[in-house]
Amino acid sequence: MKNHALRPLWLALALVGTILIVRHFLVPKDFGVHGRNFTYGFHRLSSIDEWKAFTVKYKGKEYCADCHEEKVQENLKSKHRDIQCENCHGPALEHPDNPEKLVVERSRELCLRCHAKLEYPNSNRGSLKGVDPASHNPEAVCSECHNPHKPDREGL
Amino acid sequence: MSCSRRKFLKTTIAGAAAASVPLSALKFISPDEVRASVGDEKTRWVFLVDTQKCVGCGFCVKACKLENEVPYDVPVTRTWVERYVVTRDGQTHIDSPDGGREGYPTAKMNDEVIDPKEISKAFFVPKLCNQCQNPACVQVCPVGATYQTLDGVVLIDRKWCIGCGYCVMACPYGVRFFHPVHKVAEKCTFCYHRISQGLKTACVDACSFGARQIGNLKDPNDPVTRVIMNERVAVLKDEYGTKPQVFYIGLDKEVR
């Protein structure tokens, strides 16, 4: 009497075997436990390098100073010294190669981010100088009167 | 009959052993290789947020989106700023329009005008991924697509994520979402591509008020570490046991 009772078991093992073979081809070779333990470190190792290779977009004020020295110097003496150029002009990327020109945004919304007056006690926002956007020259663009790089009140 | 039963059991056990082979296929690489690739064990990235200094300008949110290629006009974001206004009647008003991406140019909250005289306290709370020490999101990923580096940053393998959303549900802080273009899980990475080269994160650079800072907890001379060790700081939702690594100065009981 051939023991046919085990036949489904062979089928099951064949399926497991197939999955293992498929796994050999489909799973990246560097997939495994790296780092702390199985719980927190089970991954494909090369993913980390892929993240490290991600393009840096924002370069920082020193990068701008290379070419725009005068403007940066002027800015560093003003109240806006702590604001990054790229906050308003967008990320430098490969400027001046690509993009050739950066955004020169002149909208009111940009300045109102900080300077819409909000009377908030115990918050730095409350002590920031600001205006009521609805009543302070609502039709005008801020840079008409205020120099964003050196926003003191000379020449207002 | 009895011999077939014995054989049946024997082969079942053998089968079960064979089925456990997938587990043994997990590879362990040598410690040096690991250190070389997963980062310096002498570094543990931590973040410091000062809610006193934050003015709600939203430049951090804008910079993060542009630096990390998260579509700008879409209502998902790696980091955001919340506004809390507590009025004298004991009510707490909270909002975060577009995550604070355009800042807070108006005192109106949820279509409600709040009389400034009624405000007892109001502040802004920036939030981002806490890069938890025991991240629940990593624990629940069924395929190993999200993981923690040796320097503490939790990253997502975009090529392996199946988009089940379990990690999104498991995060107590709501920092995860589905990337609208890549269609996999996405979250703040502490700008890993920047900090690995000695730069600061995009949001830290963008903040003109010093409300955001990043540091290395393992360096005792790091200014962030000094604050965490010597001054009073708090974390969000520590009751979940995730051990978040973003520390807050000036965190209020009203913060969610």
Place this chain on the structure above:
Amino acid sequence: MEELFVHGLEWTTKDLFCYPNEFIYWSIQIVMYPYMTGLVAGAFVLSSLYHVFGQEDLKDIARFSLVFSLALLPVAAMPLLMHLQQTLRAIEPLLTPHFTSAIAAFGIVFSSYALIVISEIWFVYREFIVAQVEALKDKPGAGNAVMRFLYRGMTMGAYDVSEKAIATDHRAVKILAAIGIPVACFLHGYAGFIFGSVKANALWMSPLMPVIFIMSAVVSGIALCMLTYIVIMEWKKFSTTLARGRGDQAVKVLGGVELDVIKKTSRYLLGFLIAAISLELLDLIFRGYTAMKSWDILRSVMYGKDFINIFVLQYGLGNLVPFTLLLLPKMTIRRMVVALCLVLYGVFMMRWNVVIGGQAFSLSFAGYMHYHLPIIPHNLETFKEGLFGALTVAVTPFLLFWGINKIIPCLNVPKID
């Protein structure tokens, strides 16, 4: 903006304060998924009542529910395939299972369970399959040849139909049915664990969740098998009464045996129903009593926005009414059908109230989210995660069953020759 689809944005509306990235990520397909796996588990348990515990008068419905659970099996995977943002990577949980995740272990358990069901069916039907190979030997026609080829493959070379071999078959069935019960419990306990272990979700997080899911799964499985069995048998009775000259005999057979079988099965249904209700009420009472931080928002969701969904539809219509109907004396087939439909509806609402209800409030505990099931699909996403996606899943087991029944018939039909 086609490629800039924010998953969940279209069917979520937010109220008060929710975190920016919060949407209803787990929608109708994640409601369907535990529902379908529950039906599988329940159908299997019903069939095991005969195969393991020898409840002779359940023989026919047991055979039927075993085959029906096979029809349900592939359908249990469908909601997941429709939900995954990267469907083509669906095999990864079998390739690199991260066992700390309930979903990963589930992939392995589910595959094992599928093998058990298929193996058990093989043993149950082997004698029949071998007989078919013989019977189709001399029959002409391409269709018969294909069927014979299929049956030959299905024998896996085991043609021995001696008494000893058949006895081995029965033995194997008993063993598999016995192993299958804890595996079915494991399978559905895991589904409950998927939710119950999410500490971030105040409604889901509970050690009771796996047990609640198992109990309601068995309830739904038994109910579906009973209902489908009744419907098919009543239809056959109806169609034979239409056929001239044979109607009387068929009617007599169905009228008597059926009611007894149904009544007996319904006792099991009642037992599991009581267990499921007790656990759910226990969970609710505990939450209210301990009143943790999340209680305020949970209460406002359960007693406010979702009151009708939970208490009227699920507990009322879905549990209390069928409970009463099952206990009332003088049971009729018609009343049974109503009760079974309500039970099935109740279990579905339970899944809905857990999955959708758990996302009805924000992680901030200061806001709400409303789920709007997409009805008319206008892109792939609103089809997959909408009403029509759910209906596709719901209809498929019956289509599959129709096909499977042609190969391994499981409905006791009076001999027509």
